[in-house]
Amino acid sequence: MLAALVTRAAPGTVDYIVYAPSSPLQDFTPYQRAKAVLSLWAGVERIVGNATLTQPLCRMVDPALTEGMVEWVVGHSLRHHLGMDSHIVNPGHLWDPTCPPLARERPVAVLGMGALGAACAAALRALNFPVTGWSRTEKPGCLHGEAGLRQALSTAQIVVLLLPKTPETEDLLNASRLALLPRGAVILNPGRGPLIDDAALLAALDCGHIGHATLDVFRVEPLPKDHPFWAHPRVTVTPHIAADTRTTSAARVIAENIRRGEAGEPFLHLVDRARGY
Numbered sequence: 001m002l003a004a005l006v007t008r009a010a011p012g013t014v015d016y017i018v019y020a021p022s023s024p025l026q027d028f029t030p031y032q033r034a035k036a037v038l039s040l041w042a043g044v045e046r047i048v049g050n051a052t053l054t055q056p057l058c059r060m061v062d063p064a065l066t067e068g069m070v071e072w073v074v075g076h077s078l079r080h081h082l083g084m085d086s087h088i089v090n091p092g093h094l095w096d097p098t099c100p101p102l103a104r105e106r107p108v109a110v111l112g113m114g115a116l117g118a119a120c121a122a123a124l125r126a127l128n129f130p131v132t133g134w135s136r137t138e139k140p141g142c143l144h145g146e147a148g149l150r151q152a153l154s155t156a157q158i159v160v161l162l163l164p165k166t167p168e169t170e171d172l173l174n175a176s177r178l179a180l181l182p183r184g185a186v187i188l189n190p191g192r193g194p195l196i197d198d199a200a201l202l203a204a205l206d207c208g209h210i211g212h213a214t215l216d217v218f219r220v221e222p223l224p225k226d227h228p229f230w231a232h233p234r235v236t237v238t239p240h241i242a243a244d245t246r247t248t249s250a251a252r253v254i255a256e257n258i259r260r261g262e263a264g265e266p267f268l269h270l271v272d273r274a275r276g277y
Helices: 065-082 084-088 115-125 145-155 196-205 248-263
Strands: 014-019 036-039 108-111 133-135 158-161 185-189 210-215 233-237
Touching: 014 248, 036 248, 065 084, 065 158, 065 185, 065 210, 065 248, 108 115, 115 133, 115 145, 115 210, 145 233, 196 210
Parallel strands: 014 036, 108 133, 108 158, 158 185, 185 210, 210 233
Antiparallel strands: none
């Protein structure tokens, strides 16, 4: 198969659109010949509701993206578990030999058990953390539904958010659900910014109910310089780097889907428009 990758072309000549949802291309109507839109992002909430998009939409599911997410989640879980911040930033030169609990004594809840969530849960379990997985829909080995969510949160000392942004998941961690967590719990959000009610989180941090929040995603990105998260002593901001798309490995995923399209085979990672991911 011969293919040419271009950045500009007459719509009637385009067979596949390799796409980032931040692209200025928002009207897909002229691209009626296109066999698929192949997104470079795992999240598709910026494009899935586009009424002009009638072509099949595939999201990015890349082993390297998964590896990056696992490394971020495990790294920050261990950072909080071991209390590393107090050692790295210790202006008073305090000698505090307090020993943290073992990983097997630190319950973790992973909210969202898709490919990324399942991989992160497996890595944490390999380090002996007791992990409870929660999914919006019923899955083997996971809690689900409102009762399952309440159960998962009630014992979690670390919560990892890895859900897509949908109307059902927006503000999933609101004031009432944050209150279910044990005092001092840590929240890691490398999923989507709107999963957390920002005002409720800040209130829970201010009163000490939530011990720390490490956030990689936000409702507005880049995070505005005057946002309270920047200055809050119990918040760590990372600049949406938990699972970046890496060119070499992502290109293989795109190439495989083009091969499938040309061979008449089903596309990989096809988005379910009704579910939104």
